[in-house]
Amino acid sequence: MDQFELQIPPRPEYIAIVRLVVSSLALARRAVAEERIDDLKLAVSEACTNAIEAHASIQSRAPVIIRVTEAQERLEVEIADRGPGFLPDALPSHPPVTDPARLNFERGLGIPLIKTLVDAAEFLPSDTGTTVRITLYGGPSDGGDETSEILRAVLADEG
Amino acid sequence: MELGLEVAEGPAPYTVLAVKGEVDVYTAPRLREKLVELVSQGKHQIIVDLEGVDFLDSTGLGVLVGGLKRLRSNDGDLSLVCTQSRILKVFEITGLTKVFSIYDSVDGATAG
Numbered sequence: 001m002d003q004f005e006l007q008i009p010p011r012p013e014y015i016a017i018v019r020l021v022v023s024s025l026a027l028a029r030r031a032v033a034e035e036r037i038d039d040l041k042l043a044v045s046e047a048c049t050n051a052i053e054a055h056a057s058i059q060s061r062a063p064v065i066i067r068v069t070e071a072q073e074r075l076e077v078e079i080a081d082r083g084p085g086f087l088p089d090a091l092p093s094h095p096p097v098t099d100p101a102r103l104n105f106e107r108g109l110g111i112p113l114i115k116t117l118v119d120a121a122e123f124l125p126s127d128t129g130t131t132v133r134i135t136l137y138g139g140p141s142d143g144g145d146e147t148s149e150i151l152r153a154v155l156a157d158e159g
Numbered sequence: 160m161e162l163g164l165e166v167a168e169g170p171a172p173y174t175v176l177a178v179k180g181e182v183d184v185y186t187a188p189r190l191r192e193k194l195v196e197l198v199s200q201g202k203h204q205i206i207v208d209l210e211g212v213d214f215l216d217s218t219g220l221g222v223l224v225g226g227l228k229r230l231r232s233n234d235g236d237l238s239l240v241c242t243q244s245r246i247l248k249v250f251e252i253t254g255l256t257k258v259f260s261i262y263d264s265v266d267g268a269t270a271g
Contacts, residue, residue, distance in 0.1 A: 012183070012184045012185035013185045015183055015184065015185060016181060016183065016185065019181075019214070035244075035245070038245045038248075041214070042214075042216060042249065045183060045214075045216050046216055046217055049183070049184045049216065049217075049218060052184070053184075096254075098257060102224075102258060103224055103227060103228040103231070103258070106221035106222070106224050106225045107217075107221055109217035109220055109221065109253050110216075110217040112252070112253065113216075113217055113249070113252060113253065116252050117252070
């Protein structure tokens with residue numbers, strides 16, 4: 001099991017970098033469909049947005065930490081903030097989409113998106129902040145697709 | 160990571176706003192400003208073309224919902240052009256496919 005961390009200043013312009021790192025890593029090293037990588041990218045991005053807004057709400061300049069764990073059967077991304085915390089189940093729900101009042105809600109779609117997009121999403125509050133743990137199941141890309149077939153052939157030749 | 164925003168006049172009364180790049184919490188404010196600007200110029204039938212968008216998150220959705228609300232309160236409308244499954248999926252999950260009219264081309268949107 002390998003692990004690494006990114007620390008980003010709590011500013012919106014850094015989220016694109018996190019998306020790039022996480023999606024490139026998943027694309028290169030995990031045996032998951034590209035569509036799943038888009039889902040992971042969006043979920044991680046939403047969690048980073050929430051983390052940065054949590055820091056802004058208390059004028060914190062502390063970094064947001066993105067911890068990536070690559071295990072045999074899963075890729076896990078934890079987004080840890082030092083914000084004031086929140087209870088995901090206590091968030092107000094929106095009016096139904098067919099209700100004209102729905103248009104009064106521009107916010108609050110991030111958490112439902114995170115929950116829908118990935119295999120597992122946990123919201124772990126603590127005294128120091130909130131950690132969102134996002135998990136995508138699927139093994140390392142050691143076979144199945146054409147690229148790794150070719151790669152294996154090359155490696156076998158060298159061996 | 161620049162957000163491209165190009166305005167073109169469509170067949171009257173339509174105005175087309177073509178968005179390119181990534182729409183997230185960093186870039187969405189620019190999209191919001193552009194929509195506000197167009198509405199204040201009296202453009203009340205806006206087609207937002209999302210075909211050049213690589214990434215759209217909930218902040219982007221929020222800006223589009225805000226734009227739709229602003230236009231409807233001016234007896235106008237905001238419709239979308241989008242055929243990319245990765246972007247459409249975000250509208251589907253959030254139920255916003257029922258709120259927006261989504262077309263597969265600008266021509267389709269002006270005809271609709």
